[in-house]
């Protein structure tokens with residue numbers, strides 16, 4: 082049987098090895114080399130070929146173990162940890178950053194769409210009494226030190242000249258930016274606290290009473306809350322030696338939360354990284370096959386192309402995923418999500434989304450910008466003929482309350498499907514191999530990540546998922 086990926090091979094050097102691999106694994110009996118003694122074990126031989134092929138292709142793709150982050154002052158991390166877990170930053174004091182980014186769930190929440198302010202419970206059990214969902218899936222927080230843009234649409238980004246582009250406009254002053262030590266990650270916490278659905282709540286609390294978009298006033302009111310706690314004053318002063326607490330702004334809080342997220346969620350000692358560093362025992366044979374399918378055959382690495390498997394240029398793409406839920410639009414009630422277009426205003430950017438990083442992706446189901454896919458298998462299968470898969474999207478994998486909100490806009494979504502994906506087809510078994518490869522991107526430490534402090538300075542309850550992952 083001729084396999085259609087062969088013409089996609091990009092370098093003659095890889096082709097020889099890969100053809101040998103395909104011959105050995107393409108369903109036919111491996112050809113054992115002619116005797117003399119002792120005949121090599123055909124399984125071992127094909128594994129050796131696979132190992133060589135994966136190394137060769139990884140080398141061609143310049144794939145290296147992830148760079149670590151620079152050391153960070155422990156005092157800054159500790160301040161950030163307290164703030165990230167402290168519900169005091171929400172209007173009604175009922176939700177913290179970590180409610181939606183639980184370390185036990187890889188910095189996500191196990192929900193398709195988030196349940197913000199006013200919700201109850203944690204992880205998969207979290208519900209909102211009035212059925213309110215956020216517009217998008219909560220992203221993982223792994224390896225943020227490598228990020229140049231955040232959010233599914235990259236609306237918080239570092240531009241080429243080093244400037245930060247954010248939704249806060251002139252509210253984000255040069256003095257605040259001077260405080261930031263970790264680029265976009267330092268700025269991230271400035272936004273959920275202003276967002277009513279996520280943290281700020283309605284006008285009957287002092288933070289929610291401020292008008293929409295009044296970022297500066299919201300940040301100031303939160304600092305007024307923090308100053309009440311002696312422990313916070315001490316933590317801030319320890320985190321920023323030489324700066325008086327009165328001279329600090331919410332930028333100092335946000336920068337500290339960034340420090341905590343980088344330090345707490347740096348997880349890149351994975352079997353695949355160890356393989357790249359030379360330990361060939363780390364990958365199972367299916368994972369090796371999956372690595373080749375991912376890196377070469379099925380074009381995955383045309384978008385997931387950096388060491389952390391993001392787009393190298395920071396470009397955004399339309400991978401043809403369905404849309405449901407409240408949507409993300411400046412016009413209320415639209416129910417659609419135009420992705421990058423909302424940020425740039427360019428219709429060519431319609432429904433383009435950030436290419437998510439994939440280290441530890443096994444731990445952050447569901448997948449996609451609205452959590453459209455319940456399992457890794459489901460999102461990998463989506464890539465096998467995207468048009469057909471989108472049209473037969475299985476709505477039973479999302480929460481019952483959301484099923485009726487699935488938009489029937491498949492033609493529109495497919496109208497600017499990334500052309501890279503149009504010809505991709507593969508066999509069932511390939512999906513399983515790719516999933517095995519993706520699982521080799523899990524740092525074992527991430528399975529037992531436990532970052533929650535026992536208490537926070539405000540004394541409010543701390544979000545910790547008892548019983549861990551399910």
Ligand code: HEC
Pocket residue numbers: 165170176177178179180181182195196197198215217218219220221222225230231232233234266269270271273274278279280338342
């Ligand atoms: C109600 C749930 C919720 C809360 C509370 C929340 N987030 Fe998020 N967070 C999200 C969602 C959803 C996204 C993706 C939103 C988007 O792309 O538009 C996100 C995105 C992020 C990202 C970007 C990651 C990436 O890969 O692009 C970071 C970092 C982050 N949040 C940190 C925080 C911090 C810090 C706080 C507290 C100040 C916080 N979040 C509070 C739900 C939440």
Ligand code: HEC
Pocket residue numbers: 375379380381382383384385397398399400402434435436437438439442445447448449450451457460461464499501502515
């Ligand atoms: C055209 C660019 C492109 C190609 C090619 C591509 N992806 Fe993606 N990938 C994306 C984008 C964009 C998203 C986010 C999709 C969304 O929700 O809008 C994504 C999401 C994912 C996710 C979910 C991650 C998460 O945290 O939610 C996985 C897993 C994934 N891709 C694996 C693959 C595999 C496997 C292949 C090859 C079969 C592949 N991708 C090919 C662009 C691409």
